[in-house]
Amino acid sequence: MTHGDPSRASGEGLRERKRRETLQRITDAGTRLFIAHGYEATTLDAIAAEAGISRRTFFHYFKSKDEILLAMQAGLGDLLTAALAQETRDQRPIDAVRKALVRISGAYDPGEMLILDRVMRSSEAVLARKQASYVQHEATLFAALRALWPEAERETGLRLVAMLSIGALRLSLEAFNREDGRRPIAALLNEAFDALETEV
Amino acid sequence: MTHGDPSRASGEGLRERKRRETLQRITDAGTRLFIAHGYEATTLDAIAAEAGISRRTFFHYFKSKDEILLAMQAGLGDLLTAALAQETRDQRPIDAVRKALVRISGAYDPGEMLILDRVMRSSEAVLARKQASYVQHEATLFAALRALWPEAERETGLRLVAMLSIGALRLSLEAFNREDGRRPIAALLNEAFDALETEV
DNA sequence: TAAATTAGTGCACTGAGTGCAATATTTCAA
DNA sequence: TTGAAATATTGCACTCAGTGCACTAATTTA
Numbered sequence: 001m002t003h004g005d006p007s008r009a010s011g012e013g014l015r016e017r018k019r020r021e022t023l024q025r026i027t028d029a030g031t032r033l034f035i036a037h038g039y040e041a042t043t044l045d046a047i048a049a050e051a052g053i054s055r056r057t058f059f060h061y062f063k064s065k066d067e068i069l070l071a072m073q074a075g076l077g078d079l080l081t082a083a084l085a086q087e088t089r090d091q092r093p094i095d096a097v098r099k100a101l102v103r104i105s106g107a108y109d110p111g112e113m114l115i116l117d118r119v120m121r122s123s124e125a126v127l128a129r130k131q132a133s134y135v136q137h138e139a140t141l142f143a144a145l146r147a148l149w150p151e152a153e154r155e156t157g158l159r160l161v162a163m164l165s166i167g168a169l170r171l172s173l174e175a176f177n178r179e180d181g182r183r184p185i186a187a188l189l190n191e192a193f194d195a196l197e198t199e200v
Numbered sequence: 201m202t203h204g205d206p207s208r209a210s211g212e213g214l215r216e217r218k219r220r221e222t223l224q225r226i227t228d229a230g231t232r233l234f235i236a237h238g239y240e241a242t243t244l245d246a247i248a249a250e251a252g253i254s255r256r257t258f259f260h261y262f263k264s265k266d267e268i269l270l271a272m273q274a275g276l277g278d279l280l281t282a283a284l285a286q287e288t289r290d291q292r293p294i295d296a297v298r299k300a301l302v303r304i305s306g307a308y309d310p311g312e313m314l315i316l317d318r319v320m321r322s323s324e325a326v327l328a329r330k331q332a333s334y335v336q337h338e339a340t341l342f343a344a345l346r347a348l349w350p351e352a353e354r355e356t357g358l359r360l361v362a363m364l365s366i367g368a369l370r371l372s373l374e375a376f377n378r379e380d381g382r383r384p385i386a387a388l389l390n391e392a393f394d395a396l397e398t399e400v
Numbered sequence: 401t402a403a404a405t406t407a408g409t410g411c412a413c414t415g416a417g418t419g420c421a422a423t424a425t426t427t428c429a430a
Numbered sequence: 431t432t433g434a435a436a437t438a439t440t441g442c443a444c445t446c447a448g449t450g451c452a453c454t455a456a457t458t459t460a
Contacts, residue, residue, distance in 0.1 A: 012423090013427080014383045014427090015425085015428080018438085043414090043416090045415085053439080054444090056418095056441070057439055058442055060418070060438070063417090064417075065415095065416070125325065125329075127332065128328045128332035129324075129325075131334075131335045132328035132331040135331045140454075157395065159371060159393075160395050161399065161428080163367045163371060164367070166208045170363075171359060175377045191356075192360075194361065195357065195360050196357050199360045199361065215406075219407085243445090243446065244446080244447065245446085251410090254409050254410075255409090256408075259407050259447095259449080260408075263448090379432080
C-alpha cells in the first residue's frame with residue numbers, strides 16, 4: 001500500500017462512515033417528511049426514496065418506522081448518566097439529579113423540540129412509545145444513582161428519587177410544550193423541583 | 201304486544217345485551233389465546249373465529265388488537281375517580297389519594313394481574329401503551345383532585361400529587377410483578393407512600 | 401307491519417414488517 | 431495486488447393489522 005488511507009487516518013473505516021451517513025440521511029428524510037405531511041401519511045417507501053435507499057434496507061437501520069423519532073429521545077439516557085457521574089456523594093441524590101438535568105437541558109434545541117412533540121402527538125402509537133421511554137429513562141437513572149450510592153439500604157429511596165426526577169422532567173417538558181416554549185426548560189425544571197420540596 | 205318484554209324489564213334492550221355479550225366473548229377469546237400462544241402469534245383471524253364473529257366485525261368493537269388488553273386497564277381511571285369522590289377536603293390531597301388507591305386495590309385479582317402482565321411484556325408495543333396509560337391515569341387523577349380542591353393556587357401542587365401518586369402506584373405494581381405477587385398490592389402501596397414521606 | 405337504525409359481513413386495498421436468497425461492496429490477509 | 435471472508439444492499443414473496451365501501455341481516459320504533 002503506497003498511499004496513506006485517509007479513512008483510517010480519521011480512525012473510522014469507510015464502512016462505518018457510510019453507515020453513519022446513511023443513518024443520518026434516513027433520520028433527516030424521515031423527520032422532514034413527517035413534518036411536511038404528518039407521521040401516518042408518510043410511508044416507508046417515501047422515506048426510503050428520499051434517503052436514497054431501498055425500502056428493505058431501511059430495516060437494517062431501524063426496527064420500525066417510529067424508531068426514527070424515538071432514536072433521538074434515546075440519547076437522553078446516556079447524557080443523563082454522564083452528567084450524573086460528575087456529581088459528588090456529599091449531597092442529596094435528588095439535588096444531584098436536579099443539577100445534572102438542568103446542566104444538560106441546554107443541549108436541546110427548543111424549536112426542534114416543539115416541532116417534534118407535535119409530530120409525535122399525531123400518532124397514538126408513537127406518543128405511547130415516547131411516554132414509555134420515560135420509564136426507560138427512569139431505569140437508566142436509577143442505575144446511575146446506584147453507581148454513586150451503592151449501599152443496599154438506599155435502594156428503595158433511589159428508586160423513588162429516579163421516579164420523582166423523571167416525573168419532574170416529564171411535567172417540565174409537558175409544560176414547555178403546553179405553553180409553546182415561552183419559558184426555557186431549565187426554569188421549568190427548577191420550578192418543578194422546588195414544588196417537589198414544598199409539596200411533599 | 202300481549203306479553204311483557206323481559207329485556208325491557210331488566211332495563212336493557214336486546215341490542216345492548218348482545219353487544220355486551222359479544223364484547224365479552226372477544227375479550228375472553230383474546231386473553232385465552234394470548235395466554236396460550238403469546239400476543240404476537242395470535243392473529244385477529246384466530247380471535248374472531250374463537251369469538252364466533254367475522255374479522256371485520258372485530259373492528260366494530262376494538263380499534264386495534266392491543267385494545268383487548270388495554271381496555272381492562274382503562275377501568276382504573278373510573279374506579280379511582282369514584283373512590284376519590286368519597287374523600288374529604290380536611291386532609292392532605294396525597295393522603296386522600298393513598299386511601300382511595302388502597303381501597304380499590306382489593307378489587308383486582310392478583311393471579312390474573314400477574315398473567316396479564318407477562319402477556320403485555322411479550323410485546324413492546326403493548327407494553328409501551330400500558331406504560332402510556334399511566335400518563336392517562338395521571339391526567340384523570342389530576343382532574344378528580346381539582347374537583348375536590350378547585351382553588352387556582354393549588355393547581356401545580358395537585359399536578360405534582362397526581363404524578364407522585366401514579367408513580368407510587370406504578371412502582372408498587374412493578375414490585376408486585378417483580379416479586380411474583382408475594383406481597384399484596386395494598387402493602388406495597390403503603391410502603392411506597394411511606395417511603396415518599398421519608399425520602400423527599 | 402313497514403320504515404328507519406344499527407350490527408355484521410365480504411371484498412379489495414394499503415402499508416408495516418419479515419425471511420430468504422442473490423448481488424454488490426468493503427475488509428483483511430497472503 | 432489479489433482473492434477470500436465479511437458485511438451491506440436489494441428484490442421478491444409473504445403475513446398480518448387496519449380501513450373504506452357496499453351490501454345483507456337483525457333490531458327498534460312509529
